[in-house]
Amino acid sequence: MSRKLPLALLTSLVLAYGLPLAAQANPPSLSLNGFGTLGVVHSSEDQADFVSSMLMPRGAGHTSDWSAEVDSRLGLQLTANLTPRLSSVVQVVTEQQYDGQFRPAIEWANINYDVTPDLSLRVGRVILPVFMNSEYRKVGYATPWIRPPLEVYRTIPVSSADGVDVSYRSHIASVTNTLRATYGQSDATFPYIDAAMDRATAEARAREGLTISNTVEQGSISLFAAYSHYRLSIEDFNPLFDAFRMFGPEGDAIAERYNVDGKTFEAISLGARYDPGNWFVMGEWTQTSSRTFLADNRGWYISGGYRLGAFTPYLTYASQRILSKTSTPGLSQPGSEPLDAMLNSMLQGQPQQESVSVGVRWDFSSNMAVKAQFDHMNHEGKSRGYLVNSQPGFEPGGSVNLFSLALDFVF
Template identity: 40%
Template sequence: MHLTHHAASFLRAATGAAVLSSLCTAAHAGQVTPGWTFSGFGTVGVVHSDEKGADFSASAMKADGAGRTGAWSRHVDSTLGAQLDFRFNPRWSAVVQVVSEQQLDHSYRPRVEWANIKYQATPELALRLGRIALPMFIAADYRKVGYAYPWARMPLEVYGVLPISNSDGADMTWHWEGEALRSTTQAFYGYTDMPLAGSTRLRGKAIAGLSHTVERGAFSARVSLLTTRITLTLFPELFQGLNAFGPQGRDIASRVATDDKRARTMGIGLSYDPGQWFVTGEAGRSKVKSYLGSTRSVYAGAGYRRGDFTPYAGYARVWGTPPEGVSTLPLAGLPRPQAVAGATLNAGVAALLRTVPSQSTLSAGLRWDVAPNMAFKLQHERVTPRSGSRGMLINAAPGFRSGRTAQVSSVLLDFVF
């Protein structure tokens, strides 16, 4: 992983994957002694959006953001995390990470992001059991740690498509060295059952995948594949109404509902960071036969380091495709009460399918490392939902117009300790 100097130092000392890797290296050099370390990270920030018809948010799993709810929001990026690393002996170690950020129920209830134990079977082979970060995309191990990357947040067009960031299960990691390349292969299997708000839950079962990373000097690349069966219990009244509307309603509900649907995701990321400047890019593809739809996404970003200042720019794009088939109930000839109910259901399905994201974002910003372990960031983005979609925006009003560009400005302070 090639990051800023401060971020790389923090990752070696505070985040799970980097810490466990460094523990492994030290252990087999005879340098690890039993003990524990405590570390933390956080972001304090505000975001402004001039879009009055929807909220800009860092995740679809948050309750609100900047724009429709209020022109300014402190909830988009504000996060606090703590991590405890244990070293039992040269072969056994463990990590627990807890993160507090806004959730769908408006609370900041802390959530256990990681909790796993690791066995270093050989210098090359490691096994873990517990709650583990899914190794999708380059920033999988530190996507919650704003200090670890130059921009205000990881591009939503790529990182916001997959709603699952961890799983409860096991993984196996194999490190191996070639003549010119350092390689890491990771296989994983697990499940997740995440409460969101009230009775709403996100479930993923039989989460299985493979990730492979290669590094050579300043260059690194990661390829990842994941498959799961996903259930998201949102909008129960809409699907109950469709199922009660006869065979045509049941057909629409079965195709649109995210109820035990197969989801497949793949991603590839490339990074080149010789020190004074860097360039990075990622692309992903996902497919879920439900209102989550199918997406293709990409981003590219670059920056230049001059002392404590890092100006940067980036572009991101996601193309979304709704599920195939008829999504409108035929209402001709129905009695008025049924026609009115059917029209309401049609409007609900149409609004749901507009959540399949199509969006582009052009961004530019400045990172200033104001002090050791502390970075101040300014970022401006031009966010444009496309193709009739609301893009990655949330809480869209009935009159929301796709194709209108939102001007989004962010002021953040990232820190680690």
């Protein structure tokens, strides 16, 4: 992912180091925390690579029999409590980027002001609260699995935005309701295979993004709902659709239907969790829509586990289905066959699969856990699922087995 240095980071550092002299009566404090995952993954498919994010170019399978690049990451977070109401946070995460290199990227960099104990305002690079576990989706220690179910969490790979976040917490008896609104923008660079079958990269730009989420909590029960709306552009694919436009009104119609140039992208998410202590069950459902070559899809999962002392075995079932068409007749005019084939390849390549995952977590220390997980994934139709870097011998569809080991820690 390519993320530019936000102004909020500079402001955060100025506040962190410039305000102490002006707050002698209530000295500010600095704290440094971190988290990380050291993981390896083996895939039964040796003609393509399994990756946990569409922003990664390689993973387990063809490139590496056992890959440490799929899940491994390290995060550091610096928090400055400047006054009783004003604080600043900077979080940097090092993980595999779009070019296959491990580099640090700024995940959060914002200033938080508590207008009241229940009303907060944040400005800068903030969390994008599109899923129930958004705040700690990259903190493996905070979740039971090695990775959040991809059938839901891969649908929106970007986890933060540059903008403004407002949250309001209310209380009714034992029920706590947290309403959050986030407005901003985000950029992400992702790898793909171009028409010449060479590796290339493209940049997705989301603008005018609005996400409204609500969380209701009472004791062991938590309910979540979110709606996201933004304008999405991927200008790197414009030449393809410009070529369609050369065929006149028929090509214009196809380009208008499938191009990604300021198009509206919407997502709805619902989630629920019940965790009384000894056991847990949770599930999420999400649906996305856009009039582009990016498929409208619906994903969901249900997961449960039982805590036996330091061990927590768990089971997850997940599914992702495409709601839009996976092919188009294309143009009726001679000479359009290569363009039609390229577009149909893009439509058919969207993830569509179901999976069953079984694993166990061992909390052998107060801040460290070892996890082992087995995943069986069935790809529907001609979908590649979450496989990239496919080789000439790869056949879409079929099934893939994964075995993963991970050490999660926080400090």
